[in-house]
Amino acid sequence: MIAKAYALFKKDLHSELRTRYAINSLAMFIIVAISIIMFAVGQERVSEALTGGLFWVVIFFTAMSGLSRAFVSEEERGTSLTLQLVAAPSTVFTGKLVFNIILVFTMNTVITLLYAALFESFVIKNFNLFLLSFVFGNIGLAVSSTIIAAIIAKAGAKGTLYPVLSFPILLPLIISSVQLTLSALDGTSIADSKYELAIVISYDVIMLTASYLLFDFIWKD
Amino acid sequence: MIWQIILFLLLTFVSIAGIAFPIVENPQAWYEFPNIPGLEQNAKIIFFHVPTAWITVIAFLMASVYSFKYLKNKNLDDDAKAYSAAQIGMVFCILATITGAVWAKFAWGSFWSWDPRQTSIFALLLIYGALFALRSSIESEEKRATLSAVYSLIAFITVPFFIFIMPRIMKGLHPGSADDNSAGPVVNFQMNSAMLLIFFLSLIGFTILYVWMWRLSYKSQIIKDKLNKQLIRG
Numbered sequence: 001m002i003a004k005a006y007a008l009f010k011k012d013l014h015s016e017l018r019t020r021y022a023i024n025s026l027a028m029f030i031i032v033a034i035s036i037i038m039f040a041v042g043q044e045r046v047s048e049a050l051t052g053g054l055f056w057v058v059i060f061f062t063a064m065s066g067l068s069r070a071f072v073s074e075e076e077r078g079t080s081l082t083l084q085l086v087a088a089p090s091t092v093f094t095g096k097l098v099f100n101i102i103l104v105f106t107m108n109t110v111i112t113l114l115y116a117a118l119f120e121s122f123v124i125k126n127f128n129l130f131l132l133s134f135v136f137g138n139i140g141l142a143v144s145s146t147i148i149a150a151i152i153a154k155a156g157a158k159g160t161l162y163p164v165l166s167f168p169i170l171l172p173l174i175i176s177s178v179q180l181t182l183s184a185l186d187g188t189s190i191a192d193s194k195y196e197l198a199i200v201i202s203y204d205v206i207m208l209t210a211s212y213l214l215f216d217f218i219w220k221d
Numbered sequence: 222m223i224w225q226i227i228l229f230l231l232l233t234f235v236s237i238a239g240i241a242f243p244i245v246e247n248p249q250a251w252y253e254f255p256n257i258p259g260l261e262q263n264a265k266i267i268f269f270h271v272p273t274a275w276i277t278v279i280a281f282l283m284a285s286v287y288s289f290k291y292l293k294n295k296n297l298d299d300d301a302k303a304y305s306a307a308q309i310g311m312v313f314c315i316l317a318t319i320t321g322a323v324w325a326k327f328a329w330g331s332f333w334s335w336d337p338r339q340t341s342i343f344a345l346l347l348i349y350g351a352l353f354a355l356r357s358s359i360e361s362e363e364k365r366a367t368l369s370a371v372y373s374l375i376a377f378i379t380v381p382f383f384i385f386i387m388p389r390i391m392k393g394l395h396p397g398s399a400d401d402n403s404a405g406p407v408v409n410f411q412m413n414s415a416m417l418l419i420f421f422l423s424l425i426g427f428t429i430l431y432v433w434m435w436r437l438s439y440k441s442q443i444i445k446d447k448l449n450k451q452l453i454r455g
Contacts, residue, residue, distance in 0.1 A: 147375060151368050155359050164354055168347040169375060172382035175340070199386060203379075210378050214371045217292050221364075 001091050008087065008095025012070070016099075021073075026066040026107050033058045034114055051115065051122045052182040056174055058111055059141070063104065064163040067145040070096045071153035080153075089219040090212055093146070097211075100149075101142040108138055125187030132190070133180035136200045140173045140207060147211040150218045169207075176200050224429065231426040238419050239268035248413055255413045266324045268419055272427035273317040277345060278384065280310025280431065285377040288370035298443055300366035303373065304356070305438035309431060311349040318342050341383035348376045 016022055037054055046054070074080040083092055112134070115122045124130045148166045155161065176196040183193045190197070244254045244262060257264050287303035290296070321342065322332045333339060355372055359365040 151355070151372055154364065155355060155368055161354060161358055165351045165372065168344050168351055169379055171340075171344050171347075172379055172387065175387070199382065203382065206378055207375075210375055214374060217367055217371050 001088070001094075004087050004091045005094035005098070008083075008092060009098045012095065012099045015073075022066045022069045022103060023106075026062060026103070027110070029062050029065045030058065030107065030111055030114065033061060034111075034118065038118065046119060046121055048121045048185045049182060051119050052185055053178055055111070055115055055122070055181055056178050058115075059108055060167075060170070060174060061163075062107055062111065063141055063145055064166060066107070067100055067103065067142070068149040068152055068159075068162050070100055070146060071149045075153045084219065084221075089216045092219065093150075093212065093215045096150075097142065097146050100146045101139060104138045104142040104145075108134065122185070124184055126184045126189065129180065129188070129190050129193060130184035132197060133177055133184060133200065136197070136204055137173060137177040137180070140200060140204045141170065143204065143207045143211055144169050144173070147207070147215065147218075150215060154218055173200060173203050176203075224433065228426060228429045228433065231422060232430065235268060235419060235423040235426055239265055239423065242415065242419070248415065251415055254416050260328070263324060263328045264416075266320065267416075268423045270317060270320040270324060271420070272423050273313045273320060274342065275424060276313040276427055276431045277310055277317050277342070278380070279428070280306050280313060280435075281345065281348075281373075281377065281380060283435070284310065284373050288373045291366055291370045292374075295363075297362065297366060297446065298439075300370065301442040301446065302435075302439045303370065305435055305442055307349060307352055307373065309434050309438060311346075311353070313431070314342065314346050314349055318346060337387045341387060344383050345380070348379075352376070 037058070071080075074083060087095075116124070145166055148162065148169060151165065152162050176199045179196050180193055180200070183196070238252070242252045242254055244256050244264070246256050248255050254264070283306040284303045287299045287306060291299040291303060318339075321339065325334065325336075325339070326332050329336075352369060352373055356365055356369050359368060
């Protein structure tokens with residue numbers, strides 16, 4: 001199963017590297033979103049509390065603009081039936097999930113670098129806490145958006161429906177991650193924000209389990 | 222018929238008692254409520270607001286249970302039941318949001334202040350809204366039933382975060398929050414027996430009302446589907 005999932009991931013990676021559709025659109029989206037924020041801010045000095053929130057605004061909307069590709073492209077090219085024949089649903093989900101996790105990590109690293117370069121008040125005082133919240137937050141974001149992307153693809157790839165369906169599911173993750181980012185910018189110790197970290201980690205585990213259990217029903221027509 | 226009469230009497234009694242029974246410093250008679258510091262007359266919302274919030278969660282639970290049943294048996298009647306439960310849950314969710322906001326205006330000074338409880342009821346509203354948006358976007362009956370069942374199950378597992386975890390670790394104004402030491406979690410609220418009696422009667426009354434509405438709703442839904450199929454065949 002792992003070999004098959006890896007093969008699927010490699011197939012996605014190759015087709016992505018050939019067209020560069022997701023990477024290009026994500027990169028452009030990040031630049032557009034951040035420059036809108038920069039224009040809106042103007043010459044004002046943004047407070048720490050606000051940068052932490054704006055950071056997650058960009059992350060959420062960038063994820064919503066690119067992560068649905070994983071399944072929508074299969075439906076568009078009409079290859080989902082073939083995939084159903086060659087691999088078990090959980091294998092397909094693993095392949096897509098790994099691809100999306102890598103995409104989310106790349107995208108969020110770029111966003112973090114841009115924020116650190118462009119916003120004066122975006123100074124991470126507790127890097128360990130930031131790293132922990134970054135890793136677990138990204139995994140949660142990737143898992144939830146992958147399973148919602150599968151639903152969207154079967155519902156006929158309605159673009160506007162994707163953020164609508166994802167937002168309530170992602171809300172516990174986003175609220176705790178915003179809190180964690182603020183704590184990391186403030187320099188709060190890890191022990192003080194252990195409850196938020198616990199929420200994010202349990203969210204990851206619960207969503208991952210539920211996604212594997214429910215993906216069969218979405219995938220099989 | 223007997224259930225409707227019981228329900229009518231119960232809700233009439235709860236409405237009259239909940240509004241008219243006096244709040245006094247030292248309750249003596251069985252119908253007198255104690256004075257809770259910081260809440261005073263505002264405390265009476267508990268007879269109407271908490272049951273609507275309770276029904277919101279129960280409806281969501283039922284929608285998820287029937288969604289699970291649908292995925293297991295692929296019986297479209299279960300989908301109709303889940304859909305009806307969600308529809309009525311949405312109505313009670315709006316009621317809980319509005320009664321809560323009006324109460325917050327008098328108790329906290331503003332209609333909306335992103336208290337953890339308000340955030341969680343807002344998230345529930347969004348989930349219900351997203352569910353109906355998803356349902357209306359799919360034509361095929363089976364596909365609609367399957368996808369909305371999967372979505373409501375995924376949404377259901379995020380509900381404990383909103384209802385049980387967030388309000389207890391985040392600071393908030395709502396009775397039962399993390400930093401609220403005047404009153405414990407919602408049900409252990411400093412209520413005397415009169416208040417508890419009216420509160421639980423109200424819960425029971427609202428639950429019967431909900432079950433009645435839900436049964437009417439899903440039966441009419443199933444009949445509508447059957448008639449539609451007959452029209453197509455005929």
